[in-house]
Amino acid sequence: MTRFGDHLATGVLILLLLAAWEVAGQLKLVADGTLPPLSAILLRLAAEWREYWPHVAATLYTASLGFLIGNAVALAAAVSFCLWPVAERVFRGVNIAAFTVPPIALAPVLVIALDGETARITLAALLVYFPTMTAALAGLRSADPRAVDLIRAYGGGPLRTLWLLRLRAALPAILSGFQVAAPAAVLGAVLAEFGSGARWGLGTFLLGSLGRAEPDRLWGIGLTATAIAGLGYALSATLAARTTSLNRAVNIGITGPEPETANEAPLRRALLLAAAILMPLLIWQAMLFWADLSPIIAKTPMGVIDYLITGKTAASAQTRLLAALAETVPITIAGMLLGLGFAFALALLSFAAPLLMRALLPFALVTQTMPLVALTPLAVLILGRGITVTLVITISVTFFAAFVVLAQGFAMIPKAAFDLVDAYGASTLRKVRLIAIPASRQWLFVAARLALPKALLGVMIAEWLATGKGLGNLLNQSRGYLDYGMIWTVAVVSILLSVLLYQLTPVLEWVGRSDRRVR
Amino acid sequence: MQGLPLQFTNVSKAFSIKGKALPVIDNLSLDCPAGSFTALLGPSGCGKSTLLRLALALESEDSGSLRIGGDSPRSICRSGAVGVAFQDAALLPWRSVEENIRLPFEVLGRKRPDPEKINGLIELVGLKGFEKARPGELSGGMRQRVAIARSLATEPRVLLMDEPFGALDLILRRQMNLELQRIWSAKRPTTLLITHGIDEAVYLADRVIVLSPRPARVLADIPVSFSRPRGAELLRDPAFHHVCDRIAALLDPETSAASAAAETAALDAAPVAAPAKAGTTA
Numbered sequence: 001m002t003r004f005g006d007h008l009a010t011g012v013l014i015l016l017l018l019a020a021w022e023v024a025g026q027l028k029l030v031a032d033g034t035l036p037p038l039s040a041i042l043l044r045l046a047a048e049w050r051e052y053w054p055h056v057a058a059t060l061y062t063a064s065l066g067f068l069i070g071n072a073v074a075l076a077a078a079v080s081f082c083l084w085p086v087a088e089r090v091f092r093g094v095n096i097a098a099f100t101v102p103p104i105a106l107a108p109v110l111v112i113a114l115d116g117e118t119a120r121i122t123l124a125a126l127l128v129y130f131p132t133m134t135a136a137l138a139g140l141r142s143a144d145p146r147a148v149d150l151i152r153a154y155g156g157g158p159l160r161t162l163w164l165l166r167l168r169a170a171l172p173a174i175l176s177g178f179q180v181a182a183p184a185a186v187l188g189a190v191l192a193e194f195g196s197g198a199r200w201g202l203g204t205f206l207l208g209s210l211g212r213a214e215p216d217r218l219w220g221i222g223l224t225a226t227a228i229a230g231l232g233y234a235l236s237a238t239l240a241a242r243t244t245s246l247n248r249a250v251n252i253g254i255t256g257p258e259p260e261t262a263n264e265a266p267l268r269r270a271l272l273l274a275a276a277i278l279m280p281l282l283i284w285q286a287m288l289f290w291a292d293l294s295p296i297i298a299k300t301p302m303g304v305i306d307y308l309i310t311g312k313t314a315a316s317a318q319t320r321l322l323a324a325l326a327e328t329v330p331i332t333i334a335g336m337l338l339g340l341g342f343a344f345a346l347a348l349l350s351f352a353a354p355l356l357m358r359a360l361l362p363f364a365l366v367t368q369t370m371p372l373v374a375l376t377p378l379a380v381l382i383l384g385r386g387i388t389v390t391l392v393i394t395i396s397v398t399f400f401a402a403f404v405v406l407a408q409g410f411a412m413i414p415k416a417a418f419d420l421v422d423a424y425g426a427s428t429l430r431k432v433r434l435i436a437i438p439a440s441r442q443w444l445f446v447a448a449r450l451a452l453p454k455a456l457l458g459v460m461i462a463e464w465l466a467t468g469k470g471l472g473n474l475l476n477q478s479r480g481y482l483d484y485g486m487i488w489t490v491a492v493v494s495i496l497l498s499v500l501l502y503q504l505t506p507v508l509e510w511v512g513r514s515d516r517r518v519r
Numbered sequence: 520m521q522g523l524p525l526q527f528t529n530v531s532k533a534f535s536i537k538g539k540a541l542p543v544i545d546n547l548s549l550d551c552p553a554g555s556f557t558a559l560l561g562p563s564g565c566g567k568s569t570l571l572r573l574a575l576a577l578e579s580e581d582s583g584s585l586r587i588g589g590d591s592p593r594s595i596c597r598s599g600a601v602g603v604a605f606q607d608a609a610l611l612p613w614r615s616v617e618e619n620i621r622l623p624f625e626v627l628g629r630k631r632p633d634p635e636k637i638n639g640l641i642e643l644v645g646l647k648g649f650e651k652a653r654p655g656e657l658s659g660g661m662r663q664r665v666a667i668a669r670s671l672a673t674e675p676r677v678l679l680m681d682e683p684f685g686a687l688d689l690i691l692r693r694q695m696n697l698e699l700q701r702i703w704s705a706k707r708p709t710t711l712l713i714t715h716g717i718d719e720a721v722y723l724a725d726r727v728i729v730l731s732p733r734p735a736r737v738l739a740d741i742p743v744s745f746s747r748p749r750g751a752e753l754l755r756d757p758a759f760h761h762v763c764d765r766i767a768a769l770l771d772p773e774t775s776a777a778s779a780a781a782e783t784a785a786l787d788a789a790p791v792a793a794p795a796k797a798g799t800t801a
Contacts, residue, residue, distance in 0.1 A: 146609035153575040155597030156626040164625060168613055
């Protein structure tokens, strides 16, 4: 089919899906009108345009600055980690913490420590940092090792290799990171507005509209946020498509070896691990020292230990915390597996049926950028307040990042690999099994790393806004009671829990690696 | 510009795989005089490529020493005096043919070469008209020719090649062999060529080194003294085939030990008879 034909078919499919939405809305098919017809949402949006404008401007400003700052830091970090692998290991704890900290838990803490606008930009930047950093680092390391040899053979050092080869080779990966980061920046901005008492911003607007039972207004705000995020996504995706076609052409991507750790002295390994664990605590302590706040509202690591273990609040705090964890942990694990499975299925679909996928992508994007705080009340109306709503929300926060990375991985597989199995008359399914899945293995782990810790965020948002259970609810209550000790404790515990989940990926990776041959 | 001598003296190298030491090169000595053309043959996985990587300072030897023009490989490579072509073209897919050929200059931090010169190299390897093409648009053989042009770009005094013609078809390979001989005769870089083609080795080199299975030792050192320039008619010369057969016997695990013993005895006793005779017939 021609390119034009492709676009046309995609367009027709999208129109059909939109038409189905309109019909479902008009006939109030979904949960008695919680899904309004698209036309009603758009009409309302057009009518209230003037009211939207300052909110859009504020969110756009916060998200853009967060996107720029987060990406700049992420790229600088990825380059440093590539040049000095030890730095990556020292900062591993910081990286994981930066990624796994649930933004809803961090927003109030940031607002305590920084002024409002800085806190919001920081949160947006924080959500941007990790996806770009991991994707960029994987890209920098995936440069063709033979080309690396060639440059070294002419006496080129690490910097010249970086400049002539690695940065350019990493471009598709970096841009796929941006694709994830753009919606994340908007989500961060909206969540921060929601939790920080900002005057303007779509999050604030949403908060003000929540009380009024007007689904079309909520959808309108959600779609506006989606449009902003979608713009950033589309820009990165367009750039990515251009660069990928060039990189793809020649060799199957053989990944450069991960830095060797097998022959390392145990002492050095232990020291690096200790540094990785201490580093986040160090930064935490340093930030509070620098912000110069009252120890009642700003808890240091020792403050949290006092609150949870040694102080007189310990018994009550522990009971509440354990009860919350017992509710949160099982559903987090279930949600994270489902989210990853969904992402993989979607990536396979995008490979086997690209046309259908391109039509579905805008809708997948909606679930990403539609701020979950807006989606959740609507999801509750449709799905009730049971376990289903938690799982659905968890899948919707986990799958997207994983999907983008996996789809990128499939796209990087050279045509020649498929030509070979085509020649043997392989079915699509067989092609997937023989080529696509093994070749995308390295991407699967990147995807798993992005998805797993996000699961906890999804569960906590659902608990906070919908089910009134577990860690999310505990956080919400603590905010209400100004129980600063518990706010900090929940932030710390949720990070630790996410780190634990994150540690599951190296185990998976190790299992997957056992059949790798030695060169 | 004269070639530089290349000397391996008692070089050993082992890799550690899953904690176990795997010796790849065992006390190997090899002397390539300035301007000579040496071919390395050996069973696959014997450590030929490691030898080349040592000479490129991509690996470092565990013991022994390696000198290029009396200097360490690292400093010589940084001076741009060494040209290299790998088995895989290793082109940067986002660069055009001419930009790929220019790459060594950028790595060395030199100013851009004269476009005339790059065009000359492109013409030399028969890719005129493809200057702006990207590697993705070229066939495997064409990419390999770009890699060869790139290896010649800095006018190297030492040329290290790891099966550079492995991906080419026979006719193209012969053509490239002729070209390489011409280039070598004109500039006389000290050349070390790793190959699997016995006939290619004998056709091109002054001497053929046969290596043992891993860990690599020199099994036989066979001088090849057919007069130059060597034309296509040499390929039909019985003397040529005689040398090839002897090498084939060395590489065949069935007959290898006996042949090696005979070879060593012959080397000790007198100048090898066959090439001497060949020298007169060619």
